[in-house]
Amino acid sequence: MKYFGIAVLAAIMVLAGVAAGTAGEYHSGQSLLCYDCHTMHFSMQHGLDGSAGPVSNTPTTGGNWLGATGPNQFLLKAPANTLCLGCHDGKSFAPDVLAANGGIGTTNRQAGALNNTSGATPYETYKGHTLDSTDTPPGFDPAKIGAPATWYNPASGLECISCHAQHGPATSYRNLGAYALGGAATAARPTYVINGTNDPTKDVWINLTPGWTAGNPPATPDYYDQSKVSFNRNDATVSSVKTSNKLATFCAACHANFHGGPGDTNIGASAAALDGFIRHPSSQVAIGAAAAQLYGGHSSLSRFVANTTKVKVAASDRTAYTDASPICVTCHKAHGNQNPFGLVFLNGNASSQDEQGGLATGQTASLGVNMRNLCGQCHGQGN
Amino acid sequence: MKHRVGLTILFSLLCLGAGPNEQAPSKQSVSESLAAKPITLQPLQVVYRQVEGTYLKSPRGVWVDQVRNEIYVADTSNDLVAVYDAAGLPVFAFGYNQELKEPTKAIPDSKGHILVLNGIPRVVKVFNYRGEYINDFPLVRKDPKSAPTAIAVDKNGNIYVAIGGDTGGQIQVYDSNFQLLNEFGKKADGTSRLKSVHAIAIDSDRTIFIVDATATPAIQVYSPEGSFLRGWGAHDAGPQNFSLPAGLAIDGDGRVIVVDSLRHTITVFSKEGTFLGRHGGLGSQPGAVAAPTDIATNGNEKIYVVERLGSRLQVLQEQTIAAITRTRIAPLANLEREQIRRGLGDIMKGMK
Numbered sequence: 001m002k003y004f005g006i007a008v009l010a011a012i013m014v015l016a017g018v019a020a021g022t023a024g025e026y027h028s029g030q031s032l033l034c035y036d037c038h039t040m041h042f043s044m045q046h047g048l049d050g051s052a053g054p055v056s057n058t059p060t061t062g063g064n065w066l067g068a069t070g071p072n073q074f075l076l077k078a079p080a081n082t083l084c085l086g087c088h089d090g091k092s093f094a095p096d097v098l099a100a101n102g103g104i105g106t107t108n109r110q111a112g113a114l115n116n117t118s119g120a121t122p123y124e125t126y127k128g129h130t131l132d133s134t135d136t137p138p139g140f141d142p143a144k145i146g147a148p149a150t151w152y153n154p155a156s157g158l159e160c161i162s163c164h165a166q167h168g169p170a171t172s173y174r175n176l177g178a179y180a181l182g183g184a185a186t187a188a189r190p191t192y193v194i195n196g197t198n199d200p201t202k203d204v205w206i207n208l209t210p211g212w213t214a215g216n217p218p219a220t221p222d223y224y225d226q227s228k229v230s231f232n233r234n235d236a237t238v239s240s241v242k243t244s245n246k247l248a249t250f251c252a253a254c255h256a257n258f259h260g261g262p263g264d265t266n267i268g269a270s271a272a273a274l275d276g277f278i279r280h281p282s283s284q285v286a287i288g289a290a291a292a293q294l295y296g297g298h299s300s301l302s303r304f305v306a307n308t309t310k311v312k313v314a315a316s317d318r319t320a321y322t323d324a325s326p327i328c329v330t331c332h333k334a335h336g337n338q339n340p341f342g343l344v345f346l347n348g349n350a351s352s353q354d355e356q357g358g359l360a361t362g363q364t365a366s367l368g369v370n371m372r373n374l375c376g377q378c379h380g381q382g383n
Numbered sequence: 384m385k386h387r388v389g390l391t392i393l394f395s396l397l398c399l400g401a402g403p404n405e406q407a408p409s410k411q412s413v414s415e416s417l418a419a420k421p422i423t424l425q426p427l428q429v430v431y432r433q434v435e436g437t438y439l440k441s442p443r444g445v446w447v448d449q450v451r452n453e454i455y456v457a458d459t460s461n462d463l464v465a466v467y468d469a470a471g472l473p474v475f476a477f478g479y480n481q482e483l484k485e486p487t488k489a490i491p492d493s494k495g496h497i498l499v500l501n502g503i504p505r506v507v508k509v510f511n512y513r514g515e516y517i518n519d520f521p522l523v524r525k526d527p528k529s530a531p532t533a534i535a536v537d538k539n540g541n542i543y544v545a546i547g548g549d550t551g552g553q554i555q556v557y558d559s560n561f562q563l564l565n566e567f568g569k570k571a572d573g574t575s576r577l578k579s580v581h582a583i584a585i586d587s588d589r590t591i592f593i594v595d596a597t598a599t600p601a602i603q604v605y606s607p608e609g610s611f612l613r614g615w616g617a618h619d620a621g622p623q624n625f626s627l628p629a630g631l632a633i634d635g636d637g638r639v640i641v642v643d644s645l646r647h648t649i650t651v652f653s654k655e656g657t658f659l660g661r662h663g664g665l666g667s668q669p670g671a672v673a674a675p676t677d678i679a680t681n682g683n684e685k686i687y688v689v690e691r692l693g694s695r696l697q698v699l700q701e702q703t704i705a706a707i708t709r710t711r712i713a714p715l716a717n718l719e720r721e722q723i724r725r726g727l728g729d730i731m732k733g734m735k
Contacts, residue, residue, distance in 0.1 A: 086645055
């Protein structure tokens with residue numbers, strides 16, 4: 001009886017937690033119901049009318065079943081990626097995140113496009129984040145941001161919820177910061193503001209008016225358009241990872257060994273000199289500052305400011321860009337695109353950017369030239 | 384003992400209905416009452432093959448050409464449209480020349496064209512009856528960001544296209560020559576009743592039924608002229624509501640049948656919106672569905688459902704529960720009721 005009481009108490013606490021939790025920016029305003037994704041009972045052996053069938057006892061492809069006759073983990077009605085893509089692939093009311101944009105509105109998605117393990121041209125698996133991939137993330141060292149070493153298990157395959165906290169909190173940009181990060185999630189969740197006026201204390205500014213209320217994003221595809229999204233410079237050190245923006249901190253949860261500025265050991269240099277520099281600084285370096293222009297002008301603020309197709313840097317000043325610092329999404333699309341590694345191959349002559357980097361109409365893609373143009377956004381040499 | 388028998392008989396009497404005997408309904412009332420009666424769906428056939436050598440991957444849209452008895456299935460992963468005969472045998476497929484990218488619906492019009500709702504970019508493409516691309520449908524778009532999200536054709540050859548955009552959705556009606564005839568879907572104040580139209584179906588009276596994934600009501604009914612008549616269903620708990628209503632069809636008796644992609648269900652309503660029952664359930668066996676994305680009928684009793692996760696086309700047969708009750712059970716029930724009454728009378732006499 002005592003155990004029964006404890007079990008009931010535990011159940012009440014779990015339910016209370018669910019009720020008190022605020023769904024995130026994606027789902028709260030759109031009124032997703034628990035029932036949309038979860039089934040309430042373990043058994044799924046009977047039909048909707050109570051008959052013995054016909055409901056399969058066999059997991060659907062990619063399913064992760066709790067038992068021979070049970071449902072998916074977390075009582076999900078289907079594997080997590082399948083559920084997410086049910087709304088986020090080719091629907092008119094939710095952002096399309098897989099491959100080409102079949103939704104309504106912009107094609108210039110800030111995060112670009114995911115591919116999957118069966119990804120076909122032009123969205124092959126090496127062109128961005130690959131759903132269901134079992135590869136270990138390059139530079140995987142979660143301890144660097146204080147996350148549990150086992151927070152991400154590559155063998156389970158990459159899921160949407162590996163990065164996005166599907167229930168919120170609404171204060172995190174795109175619901176980033178998976179629950180499995182544990183206590184490190186708070187440090188890795190980029191904050192944001194949606195308004196016509198920037199709030200430099202937030203990591204991300206989505207330039208849309210009117211403003212919004214928590215959990216109710218503007219009902220417009222522009223919300224996801226790269227032209228509306230800017231990143232503020234908010235230097236922070238989380239454990240041993242230095243970043244200019246929490247979005248980069250979040251990337252470090254998987255790709256920690258790509259992070260830091262000149263002098264940081266985790267990009268291969270000593271604190272005393274840049275001689276050991278083996279990786280591109282990803283944060284806390286100001287384009288145009290003296291330290292960034294060592295060795296004959298590795299970067300050039302004037303060059304960056306002059307470019308018409310600016311890459312996305314973290315900067316507090318959007319006119320002079322005096323503290324502009326590169327972050328992961330400066331060169332990569334978070335989801336991916338049609339280029340290797342999701343790189344944004346900017347074309348210097350293009351008047352606008354797209355997910356691939358702004359090839360003008362009729363231009364032929366040339367990886368070498370366009371890669372040079374991407375580097376040329378900040379670097380003057382040879383360009 | 385007698386009390387127990389008496390109570391049992393009394394209970395049986397109540398279950399059978401102690402009211403006046405049923406009168407034989409008139410022909411007209413049979414049709415009307417059938418539409419309000421629940422049905423069962425018996426699986427007839429499961430089709431995995433698209434054409435010889437290829438299989439359906441993510442079928443998104445299905446349509447039945449009731450004139451030629453052909454079934455059109457649009458598959459977003461294969462970038463093809465497959466056409467089947469009434470027996471479910473593949474006739475041909477088109478889109479091999481990369482004219483299509485993530486097609487979501489294909490329907491033949493009254494002039495022998497095949498209209499395909501293309502996913503990327505969102506346009507309606509016109510093909511000839513052999514599947515050869517002719518041109519894009521001349522949609523009237525006042526907002527450059529608007530795009531077509533659903534398409535249907537009525538018995539008169541008029542073409543209905545749902546247009547979605549930042550400011551909501553509306554339905555455009557074109558004649559068979561692709562000339563715009565009418566637009567509807569807005570309230571008197573100019574705001575839209577529609578947000579994300581996923582499917583349109585037109586019944587034999589040209590009443591228009593629309594399923595909207597995010598608007599309330601989710602099912603909206605309009606007159607042939609475009610006046611809002613009624614609606615029902617919401618994104619809410621309860622079997623009469625929806626999570627992601629994706630397709631709807633009107634059967635031969637006027638029932639409205641809706642598939643829900645997230646609930647893995649096939650829900651049946653009367654044309655007035657009375658909930659009549661749910662079918663399906665997640666699974667891969669015949670009769671179960673896995674992320675159903677669209678539904679169509681042949682105008683009689685055959686139901687066609689495509690499933691994104693199940694990667695297949697299913698053919699289901701309607702069976703009207705009410706019809707079985709009236710023709711077979713009801714006469715027996717009347718006889719039984721009379722026998723029970725007599726028996727109950729004897730028992731009551733004995734008790735006295």
